[in-house]
Amino acid sequence: MLSLLWLVPALPMAGFLILALGGRRLPHRAVSAVAVGSTGLSAAIAILVSATHLRLAPGGGTYSQTLWQWMRVGDFAPSVTLSLDALSLTMMVVVTVVGFLIHVYSIAFMAADEGYGRFFAYMNLFVASMLMLVLADNLLLLYVGWEGVGLCSYLLIGFWYKDRDNVRAALKAFWVTRAGDTAFAIGIFLLFTSLGTLRIQTILEDIAGYPAGAPLCNAAAALLLAGAVAKSAQLPLHVWLPDAMAGPTPVSALIHAATMVTAGVYLIGRMHALFLKAPTVLFVVAIIGAATLLLAAFSAMTQHDLKRILAYSTISQIGYMFLALGVGAWAAALSHFVTHAFFKSALFLGAGVVIQALGGEHDIFRMGGLRRRLPMTFQAFTLAALTLAAVPPLTLTFNSKDLILNQVWLSGRGGIVLWTLGMAGAFLTALYTFRMVFVVFLGPEPMKPVGKPSLWMLVPFAVLSGLGAVIGAPELLNALSGVTGFYHYLNSAMSGPAREFGLRETEWVFQAVYVAVSLIGIALAYYLYELAPALVRSMTATRVGSRLHRMLFVGWGFDWLYRRLIGVPYVRLARLNRGDVVDLLYVAVARISRGVNILLSRTVNGNVRWYVAGVAAGAVIVLGLAVLL
Amino acid sequence: MTAMVPTAVGLAIAAVLFCTGLVGVLVRRNIIIILLSIEMMFNACGLAFVFAGSYWLQPDGQVMYFFILTVAAAEVSVGLSLVLQMYRQFGSLDVNTVNRMRG
Numbered sequence: 001m002l003s004l005l006w007l008v009p010a011l012p013m014a015g016f017l018i019l020a021l022g023g024r025r026l027p028h029r030a031v032s033a034v035a036v037g038s039t040g041l042s043a044a045i046a047i048l049v050s051a052t053h054l055r056l057a058p059g060g061g062t063y064s065q066t067l068w069q070w071m072r073v074g075d076f077a078p079s080v081t082l083s084l085d086a087l088s089l090t091m092m093v094v095v096t097v098v099g100f101l102i103h104v105y106s107i108a109f110m111a112a113d114e115g116y117g118r119f120f121a122y123m124n125l126f127v128a129s130m131l132m133l134v135l136a137d138n139l140l141l142l143y144v145g146w147e148g149v150g151l152c153s154y155l156l157i158g159f160w161y162k163d164r165d166n167v168r169a170a171l172k173a174f175w176v177t178r179a180g181d182t183a184f185a186i187g188i189f190l191l192f193t194s195l196g197t198l199r200i201q202t203i204l205e206d207i208a209g210y211p212a213g214a215p216l217c218n219a220a221a222a223l224l225l226a227g228a229v230a231k232s233a234q235l236p237l238h239v240w241l242p243d244a245m246a247g248p249t250p251v252s253a254l255i256h257a258a259t260m261v262t263a264g265v266y267l268i269g270r271m272h273a274l275f276l277k278a279p280t281v282l283f284v285v286a287i288i289g290a291a292t293l294l295l296a297a298f299s300a301m302t303q304h305d306l307k308r309i310l311a312y313s314t315i316s317q318i319g320y321m322f323l324a325l326g327v328g329a330w331a332a333a334l335s336h337f338v339t340h341a342f343f344k345s346a347l348f349l350g351a352g353v354v355i356q357a358l359g360g361e362h363d364i365f366r367m368g369g370l371r372r373r374l375p376m377t378f379q380a381f382t383l384a385a386l387t388l389a390a391v392p393p394l395t396l397t398f399n400s401k402d403l404i405l406n407q408v409w410l411s412g413r414g415g416i417v418l419w420t421l422g423m424a425g426a427f428l429t430a431l432y433t434f435r436m437v438f439v440v441f442l443g444p445e446p447m448k449p450v451g452k453p454s455l456w457m458l459v460p461f462a463v464l465s466g467l468g469a470v471i472g473a474p475e476l477l478n479a480l481s482g483v484t485g486f487y488h489y490l491n492s493a494m495s496g497p498a499r500e501f502g503l504r505e506t507e508w509v510f511q512a513v514y515v516a517v518s519l520i521g522i523a524l525a526y527y528l529y530e531l532a533p534a535l536v537r538s539m540t541a542t543r544v545g546s547r548l549h550r551m552l553f554v555g556w557g558f559d560w561l562y563r564r565l566i567g568v569p570y571v572r573l574a575r576l577n578r579g580d581v582v583d584l585l586y587v588a589v590a591r592i593s594r595g596v597n598i599l600l601s602r603t604v605n606g607n608v609r610w611y612v613a614g615v616a617a618g619a620v621i622v623l624g625l626a627v628l629l
Numbered sequence: 630m631t632a633m634v635p636t637a638v639g640l641a642i643a644a645v646l647f648c649t650g651l652v653g654v655l656v657r658r659n660i661i662i663i664l665l666s667i668e669m670m671f672n673a674c675g676l677a678f679v680f681a682g683s684y685w686l687q688p689d690g691q692v693m694y695f696f697i698l699t700v701a702a703a704e705v706s707v708g709l710s711l712v713l714q715m716y717r718q719f720g721s722l723d724v725n726t727v728n729r730m731r732g
Contacts, residue, residue, distance in 0.1 A: 612655060613655055616655070
């Protein structure tokens with residue numbers, strides 16, 4: 001059974017090839033069959049392989065499958081090898097299952113689009129690349145997947161390429177992530193030149209011989225971190241994600257919420273031994289995470305665009321994962337990744353249903369009262385929102401974030417400050433999530449939805465929302481009774497420092513605090529946006545309030561800052577060098593040649609005697625020189 | 630074999646002949662005269678070879694003259710046929726009328 005592993009990335013790849021080569025000629029039905037069939041089959045095989053792997057090695061373990069030798073240049077011989085352990089298994093199952101459900105959703109969502117075949121071709125390529133990324137055994141193969149998902153992200157953000165703004169958003173995403181990719185590539189080169197291998201397992205074993213804080217470890221970890229920060233939209237390279245919402249909604253759900261943006265989390269988790277040897281960089285990871293989660297949550301508070309709220313929320317939630325990674329709580333980060341993948345893609349799919357039902361309206365303040373017209377959407381969306389805000393007992397998945405906060409509290413350096421920031425973020429999360437829910441689904445009804453949303457869309461949406469709500473149940477068991485489940489399974493791949501509360505009662509107190517904070521956030525949202533909307537308006541109308549609002553609305557002005565720091569000087573420099581200084585030399589060579597040419601072509605006048613005279617004069621001069629010298 | 634004429638005199642004659650030929654090529658416009666002048670330059674060269682050969686008592690100079698003779702014969706046959714063509718085309722033997730280069 002395990003040997004079927006290669007089919008998991010190969011099937012979506014085959015789907016991509018079929019659709020890319022024949023997508024235009026195939027009818028819609030065939031396109032959907034190929035795209036959804038390949039990802040569905042891939043998900044089924046992924047689950048089958050995972051079940052087998054769990055049965056054979058219940059405590060965790062690594063299964064690797066070498067497909068072929070990629071190339072061989074001296075000692076450098078990377079192979080195309082897939083490796084399955086607790087970390088990649090988790091990622092693989094999430095990517096294939098969420099990917100499959102979103103493909104099903106897209107059948108209806110994209111039905112009327114002229115680029116139907118193209119869309120599914122890109123989506124399949126994305127799933128294949130993402131699986132390559134998580135299953136890769138060496139950094140080179142991982143990098144191939146890393147670039148593949150970046151390419152698909154670019155192609156799908158700019159999917160509606162006839163609109164200039166979409167193209168601009170796509171380019172922005174590509175450039176910003178490219179900046180990080182370059183750092184990541186340099187990090188790979190550094191590791192290869194120092195350790196002589198690209199195999200991740202070997203690198204992690206070799207790095208164990210270095211002392212903590214060795215220059216190599218610090219440099220390599222910092223470079224990998226730069227790649228992770230750009231890919232996962234963390235401060236200061238988060239600016240591309242809100243604009244990336246220009247793509248179709250299923251793309252936002254799959255790539256920009258559930259899977260690709262967590263590639264950075266995966267990378268750090270995968271290379272955790274390296275980061276443990278670079279404690280300073282690891283601390284920076286925690287600080288980046290804490291800062292990002294807070295700043296993005298503030299920005300999410302002020303957005304009008306439904307998808308932009310969710311984008312900022314994604315940035316903020318990935319901030320939690322980075323915070324967890326930063327304190328060495330690898331498993332906590334991963335379990336938050338799993339729950340986040342489900343509930344956040346569900347929220348995006350719900351947003352897609354709402355936006356399509358309202359004929360493409362994105363502004364939440366023109367929506368309202370949709371609870372009556374779209375009851376099922378309302379229920380599923382609220383369930384996912386409760387999961388995001390982490391409120392028991394309506395959802396069983398409420399403690400993935402709490403797990404992170406516990407670990408942060410227990411970590412040594414700066415733990416309490418980071419914990420406080422995390423708590424503020426949790427409060428804001430509840431506030432902005434339910435601001436969105438209340439404004440969209442309660443209150444008056446300024447717009448009436450057209451038609452009923454298709455079942456093809458509602459079912460995957462509801463399934464994802466439900467999965468999100470129950471996926472944390474093993475964690476809950478763990479918290480309630482100390483049963484070691486998923487969390488410890490993840491720990492088998494990434495052994496981190498074990499931190500436990502001394503008393504079970506302390507843990508209960510913390511749990512109660514988290515729930516209380518979320519509930520207060522929801523209550524405040526209800527008060528501000530349902531009971532007293534005038535209060536918000538008067539708050540933003542004051543001078544300080546409006547300024548603050550504008551600043552949060554544009555995401556703390558990072559775009560402005562980058563335009564000032566990079567865009568404007570670059571354009572100025574380009575304008576300065578319009579004549580191209582380096583080019584002057586070559587222009588001079590061309591000019592001189594041309595001048596000599598004009599001069600010499602005068603002598604070619606067709607008069608034979610003139611030539612003879614020239615030859616004779618030349619002979620006389622040469623002879624004269626020969627005689628004289 | 631006794632030298633009837635001193636080498637220096639012979640070479641001087643050759644030089645004078647060559648220069649006469651060169652001046653003829655440069656100043657005359659009639660193509661036949663130009664060909665004649667070229668012929669004169671050939672022969673001046675041949676004379677120089679022969680004198681040089683006799684100076685070093687080597688037969689090479691005279692051998693060389695035979696080569697020159699052959700080349701001169703070939704040149705005359707080609708040259709005269711070109712002159713014939715030129716007269717047919719332009720109706721004139723003046724080289725200045727054929728200084729236009731057209732592909």
